[in-house]
Amino acid sequence: MRPFKSLIAAEQLTPDVIAQLFKAIDQMAEQIAEHGRIDLLEDKVVALLFFEPSSRTMMSFQSASQRLKAGMVFAQNASSTSFEKGESLEDLIRMVESYSDIIVMRHAMPGSAQIAAQTSSVPFINAGDGGNEHPTQALIDVYTLNKHKGRLSDLNIVFGFDSLQSRSIHSLSRLLAQYPNNRFIFTGPTELQPSKEMLDDLQALGAKCEVTQEIDLRDNVDVAYINRLQEERFSDAQIFEQNRRRFRLDRASVEGSNCIVMDPLPRIDEIDVEVDDLPNAVYFEQASYGVPVRMALLAMLLNKL
Ligand code: CP
Numbered sequence: 001m002r003p004f005k006s007l008i009a010a011e012q013l014t015p016d017v018i019a020q021l022f023k024a025i026d027q028m029a030e031q032i033a034e035h036g037r038i039d040l041l042e043d044k045v046v047a048l049l050f051f052e053p054s055s056r057t058m059m060s061f062q063s064a065s066q067r068l069k070a071g072m073v074f075a076q077n078a079s080s081t082s083f084e085k086g087e088s089l090e091d092l093i094r095m096v097e098s099y100s101d102i103i104v105m106r107h108a109m110p111g112s113a114q115i116a117a118q119t120s121s122v123p124f125i126n127a128g129d130g131g132n133e134h135p136t137q138a139l140i141d142v143y144t145l146n147k148h149k150g151r152l153s154d155l156n157i158v159f160g161f162d163s164l165q166s167r168s169i170h171s172l173s174r175l176l177a178q179y180p181n182n183r184f185i186f187t188g189p190t191e192l193q194p195s196k197e198m199l200d201d202l203q204a205l206g207a208k209c210e211v212t213q214e215i216d217l218r219d220n221v222d223v224a225y226i227n228r229l230q231e232e233r234f235s236d237a238q239i240f241e242q243n244r245r246r247f248r249l250d251r252a253s254v255e256g257s258n259c260i261v262m263d264p265l266p267r268i269d270e271i272d273v274e275v276d277d278l279p280n281a282v283y284f285e286q287a288s289y290g291v292p293v294r295m296a297l298l299a300m301l302l303n304k305l
Pocket of ligand 1: 057
């Protein structure tokens with residue numbers, strides 16, 4: 001039995017749900033290695049609505065659907081749909097629910113996932129709603145983290161460099177705050193520190209939170225979770241230009257530490273390419289888990305696990 005009909009926010013990914021999903025993700029990875037494609041969703045159609053740019057999320061959902069032999073319908077760019085003519089999100093979802101068995105949507109408006117999930121009669125997956133949440137990325141992140149550290153608790157995690165606007169940082173920190181004894185160290189430009197509301201929420205869940213401009217990855221840090229400054233979300237372009245290369249992880253700051261370096265990608269300025277061949281750098285491996293992770297989620301929400 002699925003734990004919920006739609007995935008909107010990372011807080012739904014409780015430790016029990018994560019344990020169930022980790023088993024399913026391992027099984028999906030084995031099935032890919034053994035058979036390439038399996039017929040688990042051959043009677044289903046997945047709708048992929050991407051109204052903001054995406055490479056990894058869109059293509060890994062496509063690949064996951066293909067590997068499960070589901071049919072697909074697509075909409076890319078609001079300008080290629082009847083949004084352009086003024087149609088509402090609710091009306092769009094009412095139409096798409098009759099064309100598909102599950103809807104995956106990325107949309108620039110924070111809160112759009114909640115509206116779509118409430119409207120839809122079929123399961124819904126949030127593939128990123130503006131600067132709010134990106135829960136399927138958080139699932140990829142904890143799966144990667146657990147592979148390398150063997151646990152999701154008792155961790156010291158540095159988050160940088162745009163904790164205010166990064167939906168990936170929002171979702172991962174909210175998910176990990178549900179596990180005991182995690183300490184979050186937020187670093188980056190003063191203007192891009194996490195909001196007071198976010199810090200209060202995380203601390204209420206039990207996470208220890210610090211905000212600092214100085215980090216030393218050799219100082220007992222387990223994970224550096226780095227995400228680019230979210231250029232498309234700045235209301236003041238000057239703040240972006242002033243800060244875009246000020247905070248950057250270079251090889252010297254990582255080499256010799258026990259800290260893994262993660263990034264939901266795309267990488268722009270935030271990590272030097274010279275970090276890529278260090279054993280600490282796991283961001284491309286992290287991206288590779290997108291397919292089995294999204295296969296497991298699609299199967300779970302379509303009651304096929
Ligand atoms: N991590 C992530 O969401 O990447 P895309 O924007 O390319 O989908």
